[in-house]
Amino acid sequence: MLRTHTCGELRKSHVGESVTLAGWVDKYRDHAGIVFIDLRDRYGRAQIKFNLEDNSNTQKEARGLRHEDVVQVIGEVVARPDDMVNPKLATGEIEIRVNELKVLSKSATPPFLLDQPDLPNEELRLKHRVVDLRRPELQNAMVLRHKFTKIVRDYFDRHGFLDIETPILGRSSPEGARDYLVPSRVHPGCFYALPQSPQIFKQLLMCAGYDRYMQIARCFRDEDLRADRQPEFTQIDLEMAFVEQNDVLSVVDGMIAEVLKTLKGIDSPVPLPRYTHAEVMERFGSDKPDMRFGMELTDLKEIAADCGFGVFSKTIENGGRVRGLVAPQAAEKYSRKNIDALTAFVGDYGAKGLAFFRVNESGLDSPIAKFFTEEHQQAIIDKMGAKPGDLIFCVADKAPVTSAALAALRNRLGKELELFDPKAFSCLWVVEFPLLQFDAETDRWVAEHHPFCYPHPDDIELLKTDPGKVRAQSYDLVVNGYEAASGSIRIHDPAIQQQIFDLLNIKADEAERRFGFLLEGLRYGAPPHGGMALGLDRWVMLLCGYDNIRDVIAFPKTQKAADMLSGAPSMVDEKQTKELYLELNLPEE
């Protein structure tokens, strides 16, 4: 090695030793003719001192050192004078007095400095990712990501799971999101597809007898990207045979507990709390409630039906709902203008309005308070458990709109009112999602999760009579309001699978074309099985406490799915496309 120690390693106990360090010039200064540099590597920083008396080339070269040059120094560890000790630095009690300097590589002027107060915009940093990746925030994220995957792999190994690789060059299926396609050269006109998940392959592994499977798997979706999505992402993928739902949840409970304990020192309640989908939708309006704080939704049906405010009473009449929440001690914090902004905000979720009431000692204060008798006002206050100084918000609309709008409002107010510790972790299971959803647009049932999800055993009969009421044996893990994992027990019974296909209006030939190889695999003895997938990138982001998924991926892509560093995607030689029997048919401008 070109070093004897790392830059973060030396302490007072090393004083007197001759050492060789190598790293990047983090800072340099010429102090009364003496050159000092801070030498940096991913383990820390050490102060390097070049003697003034030394009029050799070393001294001259040292004077030429600039940010991000890579050097090797051989020297002696000396104690700093007491008044020069830097308590903020792990190596702050010592410095290296240099005997030899070797410049391993000079840096061009860096596009930005790691510690400059205002970092340049993200696009520029993504282009210069090599420099950006030197920032401690990103180095911490990569180290934590490594540790996280190590803990996860060790945990599943200890629990008898086999790490098995599934193909990246797979078969396209029009199911779900859009596939990335890979044209075949050997089979003209044919394409591979990059996997959106190893779903079918892991089910086949169960049929093949592999029992407990785990893979940290790269997945791909050619979708228009949201802020926390990437075209390629990584999931912790697992599947188990001969299990029921509780077996899967228990195994993952143990993993979460181990991760949080090891990485964050947090003790988790095991088993993690489990809520039905129906319950969280009622209490929080969301299937991924952030439970770091309360502020639950209240149903105001009786009062609304009976009150003098037409918007409320008509909504109930028309089969809609009136629900609300209480923002604690927020009455003074939100001006009329602030509330107008919130009204616009819930509008994005379909709500046509946002009623509000300031709670005071004598009742409710609101432009619409006059439509409510004193008794109705008191009933609202009582029902919602509101206190003077609180601010009540209500939405009257179709049931799903009240859920979506109030859930979003709840999340926003929770942050704005600082109702929770941002370092807390709240993990919970949401179980018993509906199996199917009716899509009015295409006038048919669609699978909520995917078409292989096993119905709740108590609801099998409902498949024939009331499909919308059928609960699935499916489950999501919710962390701080994010869906951090998702899974289900799968159908291993061909008769039930056929029933689901019939409901989804998937004809035999279509099923054969789309899922034929899964169905074929299920024919030769399929064990009951189930599993799940955890979003690794998102988990690392949550564990780091970051809010940008790109900060936990070494080489991420932009929201336009471009790699600013390599310039991918790029034009290719015509020879390359010709070999694939492809011609470009580009849009006019």
Add this chain to the structure above:
Amino acid sequence: MLRTHTCGELRKSHVGESVTLAGWVDKYRDHAGIVFIDLRDRYGRAQIKFNLEDNSNTQKEARGLRHEDVVQVIGEVVARPDDMVNPKLATGEIEIRVNELKVLSKSATPPFLLDQPDLPNEELRLKHRVVDLRRPELQNAMVLRHKFTKIVRDYFDRHGFLDIETPILGRSSPEGARDYLVPSRVHPGCFYALPQSPQIFKQLLMCAGYDRYMQIARCFRDEDLRADRQPEFTQIDLEMAFVEQNDVLSVVDGMIAEVLKTLKGIDSPVPLPRYTHAEVMERFGSDKPDMRFGMELTDLKEIAADCGFGVFSKTIENGGRVRGLVAPQAAEKYSRKNIDALTAFVGDYGAKGLAFFRVNESGLDSPIAKFFTEEHQQAIIDKMGAKPGDLIFCVADKAPVTSAALAALRNRLGKELELFDPKAFSCLWVVEFPLLQFDAETDRWVAEHHPFCYPHPDDIELLKTDPGKVRAQSYDLVVNGYEAASGSIRIHDPAIQQQIFDLLNIKADEAERRFGFLLEGLRYGAPPHGGMALGLDRWVMLLCGYDNIRDVIAFPKTQKAADMLSGAPSMVDEKQTKELYLELNLPEE
């Protein structure tokens, strides 16, 4: 869980316990009216006995069980009578007397039975991979693959390596093999490429300060496939900063030793032996010699130049070489007809002929023996260390042809003569490969490894005067005659990189277009670094003692790059290609 124990777990100590087992019907027989089944899972097999007296549905259902049905049985563990103990089975001392049977899933008639004497051809087994994967050979391979990667990850973790993911959606580079392309929907006319290796990204990670990187990485090559290649394959990829060649080799030495010890109980010499490229080419004619046996090549220049056999003497005159090897005690084993076959065999490697001599007590016996005086014959015997009963083969040709032909012959004879223990492992390093090779066809120098490989420090001057003589700081790990890993120290010095590009006739704009983002990364402070990649699939194949790479991959592709199971690649909807601005331009027919 739907079981209390696995099928391989029960012993005499469990007798009397009530247990629940679940698995596949491996065998069934009706013995004097009593139904027995062997229940199988990946942990083993257990004998299940249904009582004759039991005239319930259980008995009736048991009679209907067939191969590969999946069942759950609840019953009692009983000791088998002494004369019924099966010592070949781990559970052979017990059986389960069934109280309850639940058929979890019936199997259609399987396409083949796991233990049928002649397995169907591989194509059919790949199509029915789910059934094939139940065979013990494949289950062992998957388990060993899991263990191997676990050991490797743990080892590198312990040595401070970070597991960092690099992109699968990368940028196309015309360098090396053909890329798989992925058309972009967001950037019309542009393509991603699947990585042939994470080479550039891992070098950039070194520049970014990550020091020690490890990834088990999926790589892709759209090449016409050889028997032991796959379009997607997996490599153990690593890179280290602030190192010299010996540091990389030492780390990998330790990994190999740990793998062989843990998985095979083999003690490896550490450090593993290192040979220069020049030495192995001289002694074995190959840069990947199988050192499980000797049979080294001998140079016969002096004797050949001086002898009366024109083919030999003229070859030396024309600057060619005459080299040979001794097949021990093979004189009687190879008939003239056998030797004709060997002559045709070396012909495939370019050799125009294959001279042979049987060694007897009085000298050499051969159709060409008459061209050699008694002294020359004795000189050949002495030089080659041959003994009576041995068979000498010689090739006279251009130097590279003698190497290729004799190396191939050596491997073939080694196997045919059973000169080595097929279970042995011989690992060695070959170092100091030539940096460049002159390609006569295109009349230019090409990189032997890749253009980022650092020249040997002693040979920098030769770059200007005699590039063909320049040794690289590159290294291959050779196991049992296979290249099992490959790597190099990389160029971190832009001036030397430029020199190499000049030699390779890569112009500035071309270098920029092809490797621009690497060169850019190297500009802002690049540490000396190097690394390597180990072929994971091949390693598992070697550790399993298999000779088919597809037997160690869960879902492999055929030599035509097709997945027989899923039917990938396949046609896709026109809508999908249209969105990618592509039109098919298929060949006639």
